[in-house]
Amino acid sequence: MDDVEFVYFDLDDTLLDHEHAERTALADVRDRYRAIFGTLSVDELQEKYHAINAPLWRRYADGEIEKDTVQHQRFARLLEAVDAPHADPSLVGRYYMQRYAAHWQFIPGARRAYESIAENRPVGIMTNGFAEVQAQKLDQFPTLRERADAIVVCEETGVLKPDPQAFAHATEEAGGEPNEILYVGDSYRSDVEGGQRAGWRVAWFSTRAGFASRVGRN
Template sequence: MDSITQPVTPDFSSTSFIYFDLDDTLIDHKKAQDRAMVDVWTQYPLLQKVEPLVFASEYAASNHRLWEAYRNNEVSQHELRRLRLEETFNRLNISSLDWREVDKVYMDCYSRHWDWIPEAREAFIRISEHYPVGIMTNGFTFVQKKKFEHFSLNRYTRHLIISEEAGHLKPDTRIFDFAAEKAGCRPGELLYVGDSYSSDVTGGARSGWKTAWFNRSGLNPEPNLADFAFSDYGQLLGSLQKTMQSEAR
């Protein structure tokens, strides 16, 4: 199915449970990461041989590559946290910084910049009033649990699923199966809302779930496995409106 044949109003009438991705779907992880890296840059004059955004994007590139390796069980969580900083320092020819210290500063700064994606909070709460909802996220348990607490997510959700606890990372279908079992639903009754085509749409579609892709960058994969794509939350609410109205009490 390509984007031209994608239905304008998808059929979500069989949906009885909705899981959301967390980072960059509900919470603006990328902005928090970039801002935290600029804070780190400000605290360490050694890093200031390059512009702050260059430093932040060098880190983001290493982090992205190492997350792939972590997903494939090629590095541990500890190695990921060490290597994403050490690689960045090496590229800048800096050998005298202790990655553990910088990692701690980064984690503190990162959590201070957490914020919702625009309109996501209102839409998420509204959807949670009509459907049972959950969160399913790839991430470190100690970080994601702090986010759940910070944003009071357990107030709205039935299940909070973290890859580290489930033992598999998206797009592995086993984490989708695990989430389906928790929800007590068949795959066709589940909708997954997420921003990553490779993790969320591919994993969801392979698991037999419906998917709503938060495609903020206007990507156009071929084929496009998403049942629905949206770039602002009003569109997602619109796609569910018919079902939400018929369920209104």
């Protein structure tokens, strides 16, 4: 890494454990609305939620729909999927977000890695998450903001990863050349492919397998 001048980190499922917070929040939703979701295990509920949420997020990332559509439709469709179309998706969605925030935490070892690298190189955060939610996370874990030399919340730039414009903006914020930037992220499409197309080096991180044995450079 001697010729890496700047290290960007993704936020969700790279530094903070989004998967844990999501799963635990869905378990809380199941317990709160047991008359609606009580016949499902947490695994089954999460599987249904993912099947609905992931395509919506991809369409949002591609600029096809607005974030309000994602926020409403993921719970409206989930309620339809469990034969409860007359329940209020806004109420369920708000409760989910409250519980999701209550379960935020660092991925084990992530804080130490982030702070250690920040002692030796400029670091930054680049995230696709909803701007208001990511701001709350950065407020809750102040070391992330305090150590960062650049924070790019892609929604605020008008484009999301893997759009090249998002990476061009982040490159400008870092103040260096693309091939001097290393990006650590968990999404192969958004982080690895997006970073490589931008000329960045990438380290693919998975909470299931740790750092993958591939660091790409263009």
